Amino acid sequence: MLITYRMKFTINAISKDCSARAGVIQTDHGDIETPIFMPVGTVGSVKAVHTNELKDEINAQIILGNTYHLYLRPGLEVIKNAGGIQKFNSWNKPMLTDSGGYQVYSLGHNRKITDEGAIFRSHIDGSKHLFTPENVMDIQRVIGADIIMAFDECTPYPCEYEYAKNSMKLTHSWLDRCIKRFDETQCEYGYSQTLFPIVQGSVYKDLRRESCEKIASCDCQGNAIGGLSVGEPIEDMYELTELCCSILPKEKPRYLMGVGTPANLLECIGLGIDLFDCVMPTRNGRNGMLFTSEGIMNMKNEKWKNDFSPIDANGTSSVDTIYSKAYLRHLFTANEILALQIASIHNLGFYLWLMKEARKHIIKGDYNRWKTMMVKKVTSRL
Numbered sequence: 001m002l003i004t005y006r007m008k009f010t011i012n013a014i015s016k017d018c019s020a021r022a023g024v025i026q027t028d029h030g031d032i033e034t035p036i037f038m039p040v041g042t043v044g045s046v047k048a049v050h051t052n053e054l055k056d057e058i059n060a061q062i063i064l065g066n067t068y069h070l071y072l073r074p075g076l077e078v079i080k081n082a083g084g085i086q087k088f089n090s091w092n093k094p095m096l097t098d099s100g101g102y103q104v105y106s107l108g109h110n111r112k113i114t115d116e117g118a119i120f121r122s123h124i125d126g127s128k129h130l131f132t133p134e135n136v137m138d139i140q141r142v143i144g145a146d147i148i149m150a151f152d153e154c155t156p157y158p159c160e161y162e163y164a165k166n167s168m169k170l171t172h173s174w175l176d177r178c179i180k181r182f183d184e185t186q187c188e189y190g191y192s193q194t195l196f197p198i199v200q201g202s203v204y205k206d207l208r209r210e211s212c213e214k215i216a217s218c219d220c221q222g223n224a225i226g227g228l229s230v231g232e233p234i235e236d237m238y239e240l241t242e243l244c245c246s247i248l249p250k251e252k253p254r255y256l257m258g259v260g261t262p263a264n265l266l267e268c269i270g271l272g273i274d275l276f277d278c279v280m281p282t283r284n285g286r287n288g289m290l291f292t293s294e295g296i297m298n299m300k301n302e303k304w305k306n307d308f309s310p311i312d313a314n315g316t317s318s319v320d321t322i323y324s325k326a327y328l329r330h331l332f333t334a335n336e337i338l339a340l341q342i343a344s345i346h347n348l349g350f351y352l353w354l355m356k357e358a359r360k361h362i363i364k365g366d367y368n369r370w371k372t373m374m375v376k377k378v379t380s381r382l
Contacts, residue, residue: 007147007194007221009253015367019245019272022362025222025253027146028191029086029094032061034253034274035358037265037351038096040282042066043073044089047282048337048344051090057317058348059356062146063091064277067139068100068131072122076142084144084189096277097145098257099136099198101152102226113153115170133177137185137195144189149224150178152198157231164202171200172214179218196255198226199244203236212247223248224255225273229264238267245272262291262354262378266371269358281351285343288332291350295380297325299343304329311342317349354378 008026015021025032039046039054041063046054054060065085074088082088085095104111104118111120117132133151140148152171155164175197187193197215201207215223225244228237241256248254255275256268265276281291288300292312297304304325311328312320319342331339354374361370 006192009222009251011251013363013365015270015362016365017368018270018371020269020358020362020367020371021272021274022359023253023274025094025274027094027194029092029146030061032094033356033359035265035269035355035362036061036275037355038062038064038275038277039348039351040064040066040277040279041089041091042279043069044085046344046348048286048340049282049348053345054091054348055093057319057345059316059352060093060348061352062094062096065095065097065143065145066100066103067097067136067143067149068103070097070143071100071129071139072124076139079144080142080188086144094147095145096147096275097140097143097149099140099149099151100131101149101198102154102258104131113170115173117151117174118153133174134181137178137181141185141193142188144187144191145193146191147194147196147222148182150175150195150197152200152226154227154230155200155202157203159202161202161204161207164200164204164207167202168200168207168211171198172211175215175218179220194221196220196222196224198224198257199248200227202227203232203240205240205243208240208243209247212244216247216249220252222253222255224257226257228256229259229278234264237264238271241268241273242271262351263375265351265354266358266375266378269362270368270371281347282344285347286340288339288343289347290343291347291378292382293350293353293374294377295382296378297382299325299328299339300332301329311346312350315346315349316353317345319345320349 011023013022023034104120136151151174153167155167182195199211201211253274256273290297293314307325310321361367
């Protein structure tokens with residue numbers, strides 16, 4: 001019988017020159033070394049990538065699934081009959097599910113926010129649904145991810161102060177209901193789950209401070225920062241992330257939702273962030289953009305037509321050295337599906353390599369110096 005325990009976070013090292021830290025999150029499905037990037041598997045799969053590639057090529061330690069999408073397809077009955085999301089998608093490592101709040105926010109005119117919850121229409125068939133703090137907890141219990149997120153409202157940018165304030169208070173009210181429901185229920189499958197609250201407050205420092213203080217007072221096992229990387233200036237994102245990290249408990253993992261570019265990750269690790277997720281490596285990869293340790297390549301450019309050197313001589317995935325730049329460009333030009341697979345594997349492999357290297361330099365104590373050098377490299381155009 002599987003023995004369950006509460007998630008545990010251990011900090012192994014803090015860099016001597018900034019707030020970057022290296023740690024380990026222990027879950028019933030395995031350990032996660034931080035800082036870490038989570039590939040996004042919206043409907044239970046990372047687009048164009050097999051599970052064995054996630055494990056063996058990319059070295060992913062945790063992936064993300066989306067509550068809104070999994071609720072609509074394949075539906076909770078199928079997932080429950082399978083024995084939970086990890087058994088359904090053959091991923092026997094940790095998973096995190098977001099609450100669906102961002103997806104409901106992105107529906108625009110097809111949703112209505114009330115104190116009770118969010119009423120929305122499915123993007124698939126137009127059917128009407130209601131998400132409440134209580135049933136979002138129930139849904140994520142059935143999905144079965146190791147880390148589940150509180151239901152929140154994500155504010156747009158730009159956003160008026162009063163709207164941001166009222167939205168934050170609604171998110172806090174929903175959080176209280178999420179915690180109550182979470183504490184009243186158990187995971188469907190015999191292992192433990194962990195609830196992370198989400199900080200909101202748009203770009204307003206006083207609201208972010210108030211939200212962080214509220215979230216910290218709830219004493220959950222980890223905390224998330226939401227509502228950033230939604231169009232605000234990058235300087236604001238960094239400033240608000242630093243503010244939140246200064247208030248959220250240092251002994252608990254911090255998750256910055258939906259961020260971002262390799263440079264974003266490197267900068268925010270230095271501010272004290274432990275977990276990230278973003279569709280950028282796979283989405284941009286499918287459009288021909290490859291991230292590397294030496295810079296960014298647009299594989300659709302004519303310049304690669306007769307370049308028979310490896311895609312990335314420094315890459316960690318087998319696709320990086322098996323295939324040439326010229327061949328990958330040809331695949332994109334010919335609209336071959338293999339191009340999407342190669343690019344996705346490469347980009348995710350690079351992101352996970354970047355996290356591993358960051359961890360090494362945190363432990364070494366020179367993260368900030370290394371980060372400054374790497375940011376210049378990863379933002380250059382090849």
